[in-house]
Amino acid sequence: MACTIATRSSLWKKVKQLSTHIRKPWLIMGDFNLILA
DSSP states (O other), X not given: OOOOHHHHHHHHHHXXXXXXXXXXOOOOOSOHHHHXX
């Protein structure tokens, strides 16, 4: 499966939603293409 604009947008929307619940500094690392594939 290719990493499309739609799947990237969906992932970033979920990350932004998650960020509203975290009040301390945080970091996300990894190969996001692997998650989307």
